[in-house]
Amino acid sequence: MRAYAIAIYLFLYAPIALIVLFSFNSGLSASDFRGFSIAWYGKVAGNRFVLEAVTHSLIVAAASATLATLFGTMAALALQRVTGWLRAVFDGLTYVAIMVPGIVIGIATLIALVTAFDIVNDLLLAIWPADDPGAVPQLALGYGSIIAAHTLFSLALVIVLVRARIAGMDRSLVEAATDLYATPWGTFRQVTLPLILPAVVAGFLLSFTFSFDDFVIAFFVAGSKTTLPIYVFASIRRGVTPEINAIGTVVLLVSLLLLFSAQILLRRGAKPTRAT
Amino acid sequence: MAKAATSDDSAKRRRRWTALLLAPAGLWFLALLVMPLAVVVVFSLGERAPAGGYAPALSLANYLNLPARWTAFRNTLVLAPIGTLVCLLAAYPLAYFLAVRTSPRYRLLLLILVIVPFWTSFLIRTYAWMFILGGRGLPALFEWIGFGEIRLINTPLSVLIGIVYGYLPLMVFPIFVSLERLDKRLLEAAADLGSTPWRSFRQVTLPLSAPGVITGCMLVFILLMGEYLIPQLLGGGKVFFIGNALVDLFLQSRNWPYGSAVAMSLVILMLATVTLYLRLTRRYGGRDVSLL
Known part of the structure; x- marks a missing residue:
């Protein structure tokens, strides 16, 4: 049984190790190893398209994770006092947002936004006080649409994480603060927030990781804003090169870093929550 | 007051x-x-505009036309359950090992090591297998050893390998949780009463881990139904899923109404699975297992 476990760990990590190993290949072809070199990293760092894609990805991930953490935490805090139909509606929407496949979210967002944009753009053309139609502002897919679509999934994720933390929280602390004449804001800042903070920060990091890694939703709604996964996907289709291995190694490293921070934060605090 | x-x-x-x-x-x-x-x-419910996109209409024609994409549905409905089953068979012994046979000192670390790959780039991990199964990877190695020419990439087998690789962590975790909760005294009692290890496993461990098994299977199955990247990269247009048909319909042929009907049937298939899952877990008295 131990041998089986070792075999599974090998199965899980060997392909990742292979990517890292071959990113240091000095040869031109991805598949025969010629010697150690960091030339491909230099090549990646000098590739304007890669840098552009990384910038797009970082902006989208930071914006969507911030929005999702803020709105998700607010909703989770409110939901602890809500009962009845409103709570059932929010529970249902949270689970639908997590369960509906990314590809369907991508499609639905694409056609809904394109339809809405067409209507608004026609309206703008009709009412804008300018003679040159080129000067009229027009809505298009881009940062806004990717950030909005990523925020949807991350929002649901943050709500689930923070609510799990609140459920494991000692209510008597909040009651004690109220009995000692703390204002609601004071109670929140000094009692509730420190208690839920690990889940909030973990939610931010997981949202960031999700957005940074997501391919399928961005594929539909990115418009002209190529994110890093879209760039990698396009290069894979053009052919396998060690450049992709180098990008992959950096991406793996970054997501590992974020992931371990999230894990440590979720485990901090005396009371373990249901979240792992 | x-x-x-x-x-x-x-x-x-x-x-x-x-x-x-x-x-x-x-x-x-x-x-x-x-x-x-x-x-x-x-x-x-609409129809395709001449230039692509949507024209208003009210008909079920798109739904009646679904069999035109039968291959995508068939591949998904065959490979998603098989993939789920293989994941389960591979994951159960590992989850059992971690929950029952590992000392608590290393348990958490080993569990985290299983889950970590799931949260790292899915695209890069799938690409790694493209690299391994592609012409100059394993097949070249096999040929060098003397097995003759073998084709691995762009077959159902390569898609299946990608599926197991991608989703194994998701299956291990809920099974681990349900096995860890299991009261070990039940197994001792069974042994004291003269039960063989195999019989104890079959009559005690397995039924008690059913909630974890069901949760894991459902999660993997649901994600597999909407899979796009694995069949795209490892199936190479030969083994395609509903997800690949959707990308084709929306981004290439721009048949939005028909694509919407395909997307709706995917969602309906999934909802049916979730309903079935809720029925099953209620019967086994399972609690839901949080995954995050």
């Missing part, structure tokens, strides 16, 4: 706060989940 008037006042203020806190999330869900899904439903 406070007077009736003040408590009435504070209740009102609380309600206003609650509404304020819920508003952004509620609006987000409405604008980016409910409305887009409603648009998909409406579009699925």
